[in-house]
Amino acid sequence: MKSATPPNGQMAQHSAPEREFTMRFTSTPRGARLARRLVSHRLNDWGHPYTSTINETLTLITAELTTNAARHGHVPGRDFHLQLTLTEGTFRIEVTDTRAEKRPQASPPASDSLSESGRGLLLVAALADDWGVSPRTAAPGKTVWAELHAQAKGQPLTHRVAPEPTYVDLLLATASLLRDDHESRPEDASHGGRRP
Template sequence: MKSATPPNEHLPQCVAPEHEFTMRFTSTPRGARLARRLVSHRLDDWGHPYTTPVNETLTLITAELSANAVRHGHVPGRDFHVQLTLAEGILRIEVTDTRAEKQPSPTPLPPDSLSESGRGLHLVAALADDWGITPRPAAPGKTVWAQLRVPAGGQLVCL
C-alpha cells in the first residue's frame, strides 16, 4: 500500500469528476466478472480503448479487487459496490464490500510459491500508482481502492 488516502479525498472540494460510474453487483463470481467487463466498457466509452494499457491495467485491477470482494468480503444477501471516477487525470477504482472483520494486509505477504491464489494485491500494488484500504464510515465493511494517472482530458470547473 502506498498511502492511506480515504475514498475520493484526492479530489479537492471544488473539483467535479469528469466521469463517474457506480454500480452494485451480486457477491458472486458472475458479479465480479460483470464488474470487470462494465469497467472496461466504461473506460472505452471515456476514450481509453480496450487494447490500451490504461484500459487493460485498470480492468485487471478491477478483476482482482472484485474477486477479493467476492471471495473474502462476501456476506450472504449483500452485494459489493464498484465506483470508477476520472478527475484531474486520475482514474480511481473503488470496490466496497460489507465484511469488516476480513481486512487485507496493507503490505501483502509474499504468496506461497506453490499456492494457486494470493497474488491479487501484489498485482494491484505493482500496477497501480497508488492504492489503499479504508473502512466504511457509516456501515460495516471496507473499501479497497486503486488509482492510475492518465493524461487529463480537459479543464475542470469548480462548482
C-alpha cells in the first residue's frame, strides 16, 4: 500500500545511506531530462545496469518527479534539488522545489482518459513501494519522495563494485549529456532542418 505524508508531516528517520547522489538542476524541462539521465548513469555505476528493473523503474519515477518540479514547482530563478540514496536495500529519490503552495494530493485523482497529462503521480504511486510529500524545514517549498525496495528482507543486496566517479568525471558526463540533447538544439536552416 502506498502512503502519503504521515499526519504529523514528518518523514521516518533512516540510517546513514550506503550510497548517495545529490545535485541541483535548473527548474526547466532540460534540467528534468538531465536529472533523469544522471540518475540512470549513477544507478548503472552502483551495479544496477541500464536495462535492470531497478534502473528502469527509478529512472521513470525520477522523470515524473523532476518533470513535476519543473512544471508545477517552478519559481523563476530557483532550481530544484534531487537526492538519490540507497539505505539498507531501499532506494529513496527526493525532489525538492521551492513552491510550497502547490502540493500534490495524497492520492492522485484519476485523469481523463483523453488528457495528455496528469498521470505522473499515478505512475509514481503504481511503481514505488511508498511515496509522499514533506514540507521543507529550512526554507519555503516541498519535497516529493518515493521509495523502492531493492531486495527481499533477509537477502543480501548483490551489486558490482564500481569506483565512485570524481567531480571531473561527473562534469564530463554532464557536458556529454548536454551535447547529446537533440531536443534542445536549434535546427540548422542551411541544411533544411537537418544536421550534416
